[in-house]
Amino acid sequence: DASxxxxxxxxxxxxxxxxxxxxxxxxxTLDPRQRNPRAFAFHSVNKVAKRVRRxxxxxxxxxxxxxxxxxxxxxxxxxxxxxxxPKVGKSTVIQCLVRNFTRHKIxxxxxxxxxxxxxxxxxxxxxxNNDVNSMIDLAKVADLVxxxxxxxxxxxxxxxxxxxxxxxxxxxxxxxxxxxxxMIKNVKALRKTKxxxxxxxxxxxxxxxxxxxxxxxxxxxxxxxxxxNLGRFISxxxxxxxxxxxxxxxxxxDRFEDVTEPELIRQNPCCDRSVCxxxxxxGTHLKNHSQIHIPGCGDFAVSDASILPDPCPLPDQEKxxxxxxxxxxxxxxxxxxxxxxxxxxxVYIDLQGSHHLAQxxxxxxxxxVSSIIDAQETLDSKxxxxxxTIMQGGQAMTSEEWQSEEMSNPRxxxxxxxxxxxxxxxxxxxxxxxxxxxxxxxDxxxxxxDxxxGEERDVSMFxxxxxxxxSESHEGTAPANTSEDFEFADDSDxxxxxxxxxxxxxxxxxxxxxxxxxxxxxGMDVEEGSDEEEEDGxxxxxxDxxxxxxxSEVDEVKTPTQxxxxxxxxxxxxxxxxxxxxxxxxxxxGxxxxxxxxxxxLFLLSFCLKWKENLLEKASESFLRRQKETPNxxxxxxxxxxxxxDxxDxxxxxxxxxxxxxxxxxxxKRAGAMNGTDCxxxxxxxxxxxxxxxxxxxxxxxxxxxxWEADKDAETLLDKDDEMFGDFEDLETGDTFSGKQxxxxxDx
Ligand SMILES: Nc1nc2c(ncn2[C@@H]2O[C@H](COP(=O)(O)OP(=O)(O)OP(=O)(O)O)[C@@H](O)[C@H]2O)c(=O)[nH]1
Numbered sequence: 001d002a003s004x005x006x007x008x009x010x011x012x013x014x015x016x017x018x019x020x021x022x023x024x025x026x027x028x029t030l031d032p033r034q035r036n037p038r039a040f041a042f043h044s045v046n047k048v049a050k051r052v053r054r055x056x057x058x059x060x061x062x063x064x065x066x067x068x069x070x071x072x073x074x075x076x077x078x079x080x081x082x083x084x085x086p087k088v089g090k091s092t093v094i095q096c097l098v099r100n101f102t103r104h105k106i107x108x109x110x111x112x113x114x115x116x117x118x119x120x121x122x123x124x125x126x127x128x129n130n131d132v133n134s135m136i137d138l139a140k141v142a143d144l145v146x147x148x149x150x151x152x153x154x155x156x157x158x159x160x161x162x163x164x165x166x167x168x169x170x171x172x173x174x175x176x177x178x179x180x181x182x183m184i185k186n187v188k189a190l191r192k193t194k195x196x197x198x199x200x201x202x203x204x205x206x207x208x209x210x211x212x213x214x215x216x217x218x219x220x221x222x223x224x225x226x227x228x229n230l231g232r233f234i235s236x237x238x239x240x241x242x243x244x245x246x247x248x249x250x251x252x253x254d255r256f257e258d259v260t261e262p263e264l265i266r267q268n269p270c271c272d273r274s275v276c277x278x279x280x281x282x283g284t285h286l287k288n289h290s291q292i293h294i295p296g297c298g299d300f301a302v303s304d305a306s307i308l309p310d311p312c313p314l315p316d317q318e319k320x321x322x323x324x325x326x327x328x329x330x331x332x333x334x335x336x337x338x339x340x341x342x343x344x345x346x347v348y349i350d351l352q353g354s355h356h357l358a359q360x361x362x363x364x365x366x367x368x369v370s371s372i373i374d375a376q377e378t379l380d381s382k383x384x385x386x387x388x389t390i391m392q393g394g395q396a397m398t399s400e401e402w403q404s405e406e407m408s409n410p411r412x413x414x415x416x417x418x419x420x421x422x423x424x425x426x427x428x429x430x431x432x433x434x435x436x437x438x439x440x441x442x443d444x445x446x447x448x449x450d451x452x453x454g455e456e457r458d459v460s461m462f463x464x465x466x467x468x469x470x471s472e473s474h475e476g477t478a479p480a481n482t483s484e485d486f487e488f489a490d491d492s493d494x495x496x497x498x499x500x501x502x503x504x505x506x507x508x509x510x511x512x513x514x515x516x517x518x519x520x521x522x523g524m525d526v527e528e529g530s531d532e533e534e535e536d537g538x539x540x541x542x543x544d545x546x547x548x549x550x551x552s553e554v555d556e557v558k559t560p561t562q563x564x565x566x567x568x569x570x571x572x573x574x575x576x577x578x579x580x581x582x583x584x585x586x587x588x589x590g591x592x593x594x595x596x597x598x599x600x601x602l603f604l605l606s607f608c609l610k611w612k613e614n615l616l617e618k619a620s621e622s623f624l625r626r627q628k629e630t631p632n633x634x635x636x637x638x639x640x641x642x643x644x645x646d647x648x649d650x651x652x653x654x655x656x657x658x659x660x661x662x663x664x665x666x667x668x669k670r671a672g673a674m675n676g677t678d679c680x681x682x683x684x685x686x687x688x689x690x691x692x693x694x695x696x697x698x699x700x701x702x703x704x705x706x707x708w709e710a711d712k713d714a715e716t717l718l719d720k721d722d723e724m725f726g727d728f729e730d731l732e733t734g735d736t737f738s739g740k741q742x743x744x745x746x747d748x
Pocket of ligand 1: 215
């Protein structure tokens with residue numbers, strides 16, 4: 001019977017009980033992982049390896065060279081500059097960001113706006129005016145730049161002006177923001193634009209630079225989620241400020257007050273003024289009575305500096321995650337926010353513009369200020385209209401003309417749009433790309449039904465190229481294959497056309513990799529801020545995946561055409577094609593659409609053999625051309641050159657052998673004057689016979705043995721030396737020797 005079984009009784013004494021007790025005590029000291037290691041063993045080796053690698057990556061990246069941290073316990077707000085061309089949406093972005101952080105709406109953005117964005121961070125947002133001076137001032141001090149680009153229009157010159165300025169002052173952190181994306185209705189065009197702008201932005205800033213998309217507007221505001229993401233990114237971003245900036249005290253003025261006695265101004269409007277500047281001190285400590293520089297005004301001495309209560313303090317340190325409504329402060333004195341302001345010695349009440357008129361009167365009373373306000377032209381426009389002669393006797397050039405000559409620099413194209421003139425930035429490679437783009441789109445629409453999107457674009461591009469070549473062969477005009485033609489392909493940088501043939505795959509992958517790294521870095525920054533950011537990281541990864549998909553699409557398209565073209569001269573041929581595509585794309589579009597791919601490739605092969613014809617002739621032609629183009633060193637060094645009189649004869653002589661290249665009359669004349677024979681080359685006409693007496697005689701005088709003029713003759717000079725330095729006294733013996741005496745002794 002079960003009920004009769006003896007119940008188990010635990011031992012309370014004896015060796016067994018002691019053993020059990022000791023084990024229990026030991027277990028209590030261990031953590032669950034040690035007590036039960038099997039429960040915590042990993043299940044997937046790959047996952048663990050990935051996790052370990054990631055942790056180590058993050059740890060490794062943290063090992064920066066230590067920077068001296070001069071920031072006070074409560075650091076000044078981070079300065080965010082919003083830069084972009086006119087009407088791109090700068091004010092709107094600032095308004096939306098302020099609303100996102102503070103639930104406060106500012107009707108007009110004027111001057112810096114300071115907000116509390118988190119428990120430990122404040123932001124000062126400044127809108128940058130569209131003149132070079134404002135850009136320079138802001139590039140010097142900004143921690144982060146939001147570079148706004150109107151995606152429906154493309155890059156404008158203001159962007160590149162600002163980037164150039166940054167190159168001089170040191171780059172702050174730059175984030176691109178694309179606006180007006182809702183103006184692009186076609187989904188495909190939208191995607192294309194995004195990719196194109198992204199790659200150009202990466203080229204200008206760095207590979208993997210963060211680009212935000214503001215895809216549309218609701219009323220007068222951007223989409224809340226997008227602004228929220230942008231704000232979150234800004235508020236957790238880490239900065240590595242530039243060394244120069246952190247070692248120099250500077251102050252960004254939030255507000256200024258002219259405290260000169262009105263009576264003094266009345267007596268003399270140009271009298272010295274006393275001005276109070278209010279702002280957070282950044283960099284290092286600012287000493288009282290020190291010398292300061294105010295950009296645009298000059299150098300001054302501080303008469304007094306004092307500490308004011310923080311107008312926009314950080315919340316008290318409490319253990320909670322988010323800010324409450326009261327802590328979401330905003331300080332924008334020049335935008336008229338808040339109504340009441342407390343200063344060192346006064347309280348100001350904002351009268352909402354009723355004092356506006358009085359201010360205007362003040363402006364008109366002061367001719368200096370009003371002349372600055374009324375200035376129509378900025379420094380850069382004055383610079384643009386000034387001219388400079390680069391070569392002696394050459395044409396004077398404006399800076400615009402000079403810039404347009406440089407292929408790598410963006411060219412400025414003025415575009416009139418709704419009565420607004422905008423300065424579009426066009427790159428040499430983009431230009432040609434865009435010329436064909438209209439047709440390309442038409443093509444795409446036709447083929448849309450049967451083909452995949454990516455394939456469509458690249459294959460059609462290749463077909464265009466073949467068409468161009470075929471039509472040319474029908475016209476019977478075989479182009480001259482000069483070295484220049486081949487060099488052209490190397491010049492074009494990241495053009496799609498080139499990427500199709502010249503190993504784009506590896507380049508694309510590299511970009512992808514770099515971007516991943518950059519994203520991870522940002523991901524790391526984000527991770528420490530809040531766990532919400534992990535979502536962002538995921539989004540990023542998704543984006544990356546999309547990128548990779550796009551790239552793989554391009555790769556797939558490449559294979560069928562590339563496999564067939566495997567001759568040794570492939571590179572030359574393909575580069576040649578690219579050049580031709582650029583030149584002839586417009587002319588012959590659509591003429592030979594029925595050609596099949598194989599025929600075209602056969603033609604290409606035969607074409608590449610044609611290239612080898614008449615090599616000798618072409619080489620000599622190119623040699624002559626190069627000779628003509630070499631600059632005349634004699635002219636460069638000595639200024640004037642005696643013209644070669646027998647130029648004509650020479651030309652005739654050359655004409656017997658080769659035909660010189662054509663050119664305009666004026667051009668030839670100028671080339672003749674500039675490009676004489678290179679005098680730095682030593683030309684040996686005939687050897688001298690050194691056995692002849694006259695010939696050896698002619699070099700005798702080059703040496704001291706020769707008969708020279710009296711004042712240069714070696715013997716006479718030696719005699720003179722003796723007269724001057726001949727006498728000396730032996731200090732040990734006390735004997736005095738004279739040069740003359742010695743000579744006499746020697747003679748004896
Ligand atoms: N459709 C559309 N309109 C936009 C977008 N962004 C801005 N706008 C509009 O563009 C106009 C100009 O915007 P602002 O924010 O004043 O531009 P801004 O850069 O501050 O202009 P300035 O200060 O004059 O240089 C406003 O009417 C906005 O509503 C956008 O993404 N899509």
